[in-house]
Amino acid sequence: VTTAGADTRRRTGLIALLAVIGPGIITASAGNDAGGISTYSVAGADFGYEMLWLIPIMTLALVVVQEMAVRMGAVTGKGFAALIRERFGIRPSFFAMLALVISNAATSVSEFAGIASAMEILGVSRYLAVPIAALAVWMLVVRGSYRRVEKILLGLSAVFIAYVISALLVGPDWAEVARATVLPTFEITSGFVVLSIAMVGTTIAPWMQFFVQSNVVDKGLTVRDLSLQRVDVISGTIAAGLIAWCIVLTTGTVLHGSGAGIATAADAAGALAPVAGRYATQLFAIGLLGASLLAACVLPLTASYAVCEAFGFERGIDRSWAEAPVFNGIYTFVIVFGAAFILIPGLNLISIMVFSQVIGGILLPFLLVFMMVIVNDRRIMGRHVNRRANNVIAWGTIVAVTALTLALVGMTVLGVS
């Protein structure tokens, strides 16, 4: 009798976990999108192992930030945008939404850059691939069928697990890697600072916090589910962090020594050569395509939902243009902007992907400050306000990113390169 009882209990525990799990893992995986892959690759290729130490720290920061978003969603049952509006009023939420839409439009550009790169590896011109991809994404979004496609795309982007194998196969100097992961090293060059901001911007992307929180709200999760949600957030974030670490590690080993750098996506694919041999570029292209398409579907919707939630406009993918003009207008704008930008002739897609993450990184502190004020407000969060450790890490992130941005501005003004 006791064994049977224990068995049922364990099973319900597992089922309960499966029911709650999802938002964190999906968000973290979608975070390793085109911009993420290229930023990590460039970091490894340009600076070798020098940036490895950033990854554990950023992973910790992402866990903290995502946990706050999940907690806010579970306690209040409201989205992040709604909370910003209710706590701060119209004007601040206008700027918060402006920041979100700008960073989403920029990231969307990088997703279409990822699609264009992947298709060019497969031999298709970007002027053909990007418009078709934009139309496909737009139709997936309006028909609401992207949730069905989501799993396929997630599966495709799981190709990047190949980096983990690749990292084991390239045979790096593990002692050196361990040292680089633990001991911080700096370079006072604008290249290093820009890439650091891009790394933060892509790891802790602004839209991810809105996305994970609205997922929690839509699933109707409550405070009782909090401990399971933490498991979800932590496991998803650590998995994403591990992949990021492996990308920097492999590109750092394979590409850094050669002095070639990364000019096109095909160069970045070289890091997968230890696993896939001469099929490395194709493998890379397929993974890049899946990850980019997934994020290209999620980004415009996140922006639309957040803006409409904050200002009380009619929203939902089952609403027509006449019913919800703002909602439909914003996601169409984000898709069209992202696709149209890539069609400007002569763009270097890799730099576009990295640069768009810099925009995300610069805008991140603004949104995090809103989050910190809300999550420490006892009237909103009750006894679920932040612990001190959370506050220290989150404020630390805000201060660090702001300092990096100021440093970048300073360097640009002073002409340090």
Added chain:
Amino acid sequence: MLGKPVLDATGETIGTIHDVAIATREVFPRVTSLAFVGPDKTPFMLSWRKYVASIDDDQVTLTVARPELRFSYLQPDEVLLSRDLLSKQIVDTQGMKVVRVNDLKLSESKNQLRLLGAEVGARGILRGLSPLLERAASAAATLVGRELSENLIAWNYMDLLDRDLSHVQLSVTHKRLHELHPADVADVLEQLSPAQRAAVFEHLDNTQAALTVAELEDELQADVIDDLGSQRASDILEMMDPDDAADIIGDLPYDKAEALLRLMGVQEASTVRSLLGYREKTAGGIMTPEVTTVTEEMTVEQVIEHIRSEATESETIYYIYVVDEERRLDGVISLRDLVVAQPGTLVSDIAERDVFTVNPDDDQEDVAETMSKYDLLAVPVVDETNKLLGIVTVDDALDVMEEESAEDLALATGSIREQGPIASLWWWFVRRSAWLLVWALAFLAVAMLRAQLDPIVAGTANARLGVGLVFMTLATALLPLLLKTAEEVSSRAVAELIEGSDTETRPSLGRRLLRESGIGIAMGLVGGFLAFIWVETLYGGAIAQAVQFAAVTSVSILATVLVGATLGEIALRRSAAGKRVSGSSLGITAMVVGALLYLTLAFWIGTLVGVAGVS
């Protein structure tokens, strides 16, 4: 107004306005208290009536000096405008919408402020950003001949979602969410998040909750019941009509469904269980077992007495069914018959013996059609021994008809969205351009293939492969011909689906294929001829190759027509079996299959012929 300085009687600034409170009992509530923050950031409440001397655009002046002020507390029936209303979500109980308050409109008369309403439109947002922006937008709107209208909701048509108003006394005309008609409550609930829905349900009593749940969209019903506590959920399900309750329980996970059934009363639970046995979308699935029955030997007076005692249980009393001791259906009496008959008349004398009945396995659409054809308010469901199992009432039949017509519409337009004029135009465009998308994708695929293979071909000088690729490229160019044919065939099949033609009058698969193949051969010949001209004149290839390519084109078009016809037949059978069929996926499948066939066939024949001549 917030943030304006507060001056005392001596003209000294003692703080800035932080918030104002209104009296909730009035239709246009008065501002009753003023909250201001002093220099040390602590808020104070003051009675408006006692202390406010005057108010203008720049400041509020009080009647007494700072030391003489007596502070008050927020009364239970007061609502703070900035804290509880501004920027918050409210329910517009007149428009049945959930909206966000962007601004509040106050009116002033003799130092008395009243709340006129909440501004929920874009104009409020603009004003909140900057009054300049509002004026600019207003001017721009006038310029194009439109007016930037205000979207005001009066206090008595608001219900606050975040603050519980249930303990606050409101004016008599105030409409609260849970006082609306259950169908309207359901409309609003559908716009809320799960947490907010749960909060609204707290205020509904079980009867209201049961009626509201019944009005919710099917997908939400199970979710809402699942989120409620088991005891409450089972109480609500007990109050619902058993057919509706069975629908919801059928959608719940097994464990939860069992738990709820165990908590329900024995009688209700067994009724629901028996209904769960019937398949969805049949008469059994939508019927209710609660029927008023009488026997032949009763008098009219007894029958009316019987109805009085039982009517609360039954869904309808317009028809009373006459049964024997084994519950076999013998006849029906309408309420009208009863009322006009003499009290002493026997049931057997006035009962109508010729009763329209349906079987529990009958398709729900047929049941609804029977009822509409014979203008029935209810139709009895009987088994093969003529035993009365239950009735399908007119409200369920109306739901069925709505559902089925939505399905037909979805089939015809390729979407299940509710559509405004612009949306349907878009959808028309997207559907009409599906072939364009397939064509573009085919081009993309062929381009990719050639990008990979052309270098290999050049390297090995493999002529056969080269011709295959050229044939395939030519085929891609001619693809629209085939795609439009596929679209045509599938839209004919869809038209037949919507008409819902009977099985008897429908041609068999063989006859259908024969009929379609005539069209197919004609189309194929035209396509072949075009293909021939195309290769001959534009590419100057050998006659033999032009003929072969023309043959490939003809055969592919014919095959596509047959594939489309077969798919249409499959769809018709599926639809007849009560499954959902999508018209646009039918068309797209036919197109994709046809395109693949054409391209592979062209490639294959090309490699087979293998004489280099066209390039």
